[in-house]
Amino acid sequence: MCTGGCAKCLGATLIPLAVLCTLANILLFFPGGKTVEDSTYITNEVWYFGGMAGSGILMIFPALVFLGLQNNDCCGCCGSRSCGKRFAMFSSIIFAALGVLGAGYCFVLSAVAINKGPKCYTGSHWEYPFHDGDYLGNHTLWDKCQSPENIVPWNLTLFSLLLIMSGIQAVLCGIQVVNGLFGTLCGDCKCCGCCGGDGTV
Known part of the structure; x- marks a missing residue:
């Protein structure tokens, strides 16, 4: 697959993942699927x-950049047919690194939230009743949370989804870093001879 075509495929995959991550984060503001009377009760x-x-x-930014790479005008830059494409692929490495940082931020936060457990009402006050992920292997501990209803599986499910999706995003952006390096050195197959084009590198 051409480097531009590969980047477009990665971008098309990142956008729905970004939308799903945003929705998951929004749902976390409604513990157990319900509104809370005080925002301090939210994890x-x-x-x-x-x-x-x-x-x-x-x-969204790296995804849009990846999507536009295949259609980038690569002609007439510096007197070289493939110069523009090479520069575009190089810039995609920077955006891919930005994507890795964003996904990494979400991944770390999700891992911390899963290990820490949700904030809930335990009968006397609102607190974090779980410690070091002890509730993950012992579902009987979930009864410590009396309110909001089903807050433990709610938070665990959504943060786990965020953990998985952000991990996938980081991998996809990492792939584009490698793909971008190839594109910078080689250009795209439609513009660069190393991939079967006009014979120039």
């Missing part, structure tokens, strides 16, 4: 907007 990691900012909005 702290939700307010860091890992899914909305890191794997959501920030991921």
Whole structure:
């Protein structure tokens, strides 16, 4: 596959993942699927907007850049037919690195939130009743959370989805870093001889 075509495929995959991460983060503002009377009752990691900012909005920029690479005008730059394409592929490496940082931010936040557990009402006050992920292997501990209803599986499911999707995003952006390096050195197959074009490198 051409480097531009590969980048377009990666970009097309990143956009739905970014949308899903944003939706998952929004749902976390409704513990157990319900609104809470006080925003301080929402788990702290939700307010860091890992899914909305890191794997959501920030991921849109590299995705759009990747999508546009295949159609980038690569002619007439510096007197070389493939110069423009090479520069575009090089710039995609920078955006891919930005995507890795955004996905990494979401990944770390999700991992911390899963290990920490949700904030809930335990009968006396609102707190984090779990420690070091002890609730993950012992479902009987979930009864410590009396309110909101089903808050433990709700948070665990959504943060796990964010963890998985942000991990996939980081891998895809990492692939584009490698793809971008090939594109910078080689150009795209439609513009560069090393891939069977006009014989120039």
